[in-house]
Amino acid sequence: MQWSDAIGKQHARCADTPRIVSLVPSLTELLVDLGLAEYLVGRTGFCIHPRQIVRRLPKVGGTKGFSIDKLRALAPTHVLVNIDENRREEVDALHAFVPQVIVTHPLTVRDNLALYELLGGIFGGDPQVEARSRALAADFEREWAALCTQTGTLPRQSVLYLIWQQPWLSVARDTYISRMLAAAGWDSLPADSALRYPEVDLPALAREADWLLLASEPYAFRERHLRQLAEQLPGARATLIDGEMVSWYGSRAIRGLAYLRHLRARLASSPRS
Structure with a gap:
């Protein structure tokens, strides 16, 4: 049996002991949760979860x-990459010496299910790995159903999800982040954008938004930024949001769905000032 990755490449089940390098932080976490930590031989500096596991792994640089050269020295059998997070020309160079380059590109929230199946299948020589993959899928479906049930009881709102300042950057609706927000009943602004991470006119869009959501990554927004916005945009409602819970796919998506459900409930009960 074979499994198809995001570019349609077929991958057979790994028959020997794998040596895996992950160039995607959320996939590093997923591999550990699948029980594959002992086969990880390298990571990026941004692969920070779970800390007690990844801190022992060699770093090959950034995403x-x-x-x-560092990656080649690790002699990986498999390297995990992502279309958004890694540069194509750098990934293309891996094919010269890496037997299996696994390309991922989850765009919708439910693409996580295919991701669990893909990695659970390729590295499922150990039955426990496949069992963990199925368990993750069941946990995902439970949290997905709970969020969808809540979303059906609340009015949809417009939100401006901010990932950077000077300039102010947001997310387009064809991004994974926007689709996570949409699952919670939040429609991200701008409604139309030719760019996936567009620069935005903050005052103009703030007038359209029910909430301004200041993400913890890639820009680390803090309480002081909320205070600054309160002075700059009186009347606008803003809150901090855990960017990892919204932008990290894989096993983190399960916690992300629960996080969004609780955040949406908290903000729904927040009175307008």
Whole structure:
């Protein structure tokens, strides 16, 4: 049996002991949750969860600009990459010496199910790995159903999800982040954008938004930024949001769905000032 990755490449089940390098933080976490930590031989500096596991792994650089020489020295059998997070030309260079480059690109929230199946299948020589993959899928479906039930009871709202300042950057609706927000009943602004992470006119969009959501990554928004916005945009409602819970797919998505459900409930009960 074979499993197809995001670019349609077929991958057979790994028959020997794998040596895995992950160039995607959320996939590193997923591999650990699948019980594959002992087969991880390398990561990026942004692969920070779970800390007690990944801190022992060699770093090859960032998701972009990683060291080909460091990666080659690890002699990986499999390297995990992502279309959004890694540069294509750098990934293309891996094919010269990596037997299996697994390309991922989850765009919708439910794409996580295919991701669990893909990695659970490729590395499922150990039956426990496949069992963990199925368990993750069941946990995902439970949290998905709970969020959808709540979303059906609340009015849809417009939100401006901010990922950077100077300039102010947000997310387009064809991004994974926006679709996570949509699952909670939040429609991200701008409604139309040719860019996936557009620069926005903050005062103009703030007038359209029910909430301004200041993400913890890639820009680390803090309480002081909320205070600054309160002075700059009186009347606008703003809150901090855990960017990892919204942008990290894989096993983190399960916690992300629960996080959004609780956050949406909290903000729904927040009175307008």
